[in-house]
Amino acid sequence: MAHIIVVGNEKGGSGKSTTSMHIATALARMGYRVGALDLDVRQRSFGRYLENxxxxxxxxxxxxxxxxxxxxxxxxxxxxxxxAAVGALDPDHDFIVIDCPGSHTKLSQMAHTLADTLVTPMNDSFIDFDLLARMSPEGEVLGPSIYAEMVWSARQLRGQAGAGPIDWVVLRNRLGTTEMHNKRRVGEALTRLSRRIGFRVAAGFAERVIYRELFPRGLTLLDLRDIGTQQLSMSNIAARQELRDLLTELRLPGVKVQL
Incomplete structure (x- = not known):
């Protein structure tokens, strides 16, 4: 059966489509057969990225x-x-990457129950931290968010169906080099919360102009040399390493990262 990777949260602007595209394309470049689904029927950013x-x-x-x-x-x-869509892709693909909308929908809720790996990108701030948990003004975790409760429910449904656990990875996107105090506080809070509600924390993608420039052509960081870009900037080289580190951290079955 295909391993299903769901990229989801209930907040827009966290880099879900960029994350979906780079994971899916990286796996395809390593020789895996990868299917893709975009559940955001209005925006279709992931779908448009692939069409581009x-x-x-x-x-x-x-x-x-x-x-x-x-x-x-x-x-x-x-x-x-x-x-029906997953069933059609499953026989001929090793991985299926599903990009969810930045809001609660029935399709998104269903996708979470199918996830073997769940990737939740979040901007590295306490504004996005609220996606995962409710916090007091003093920084204490008061309880899980509605989204975290949905993931918990999906885990229970998978357990009842004998489908195996969800490996949940929270991705810290747009990590900045400034505001180190706030960055450290977010990291410490995520570490505490990860033990409480059961996810792993991974570094995602820094804020880089290159991601916005690649979208209209449907390209990823790994395609630059294929299209004749021989001289990569230091920023592009660093971004490629971020992607390699992410693929390694996902610990996908049978995948030895060679990019």
């Missing part, structure tokens, strides 16, 4: 490893569209 990639390949005549983008089927009798 397909158009770039056709226009430039270059060969770039590309995940298979699937659409949610319509008018499926006696079956929900997400199960």
């Amino acid at each position: 990639r397909i158009a770039f390949i056709a226009r430039e005549g270059v060969a770039l490893p590309t995940p298979t983008l699937a659409e949610l089927p319509r008018d499926v009798e006696d079956m929900d569209p997400l199960s």
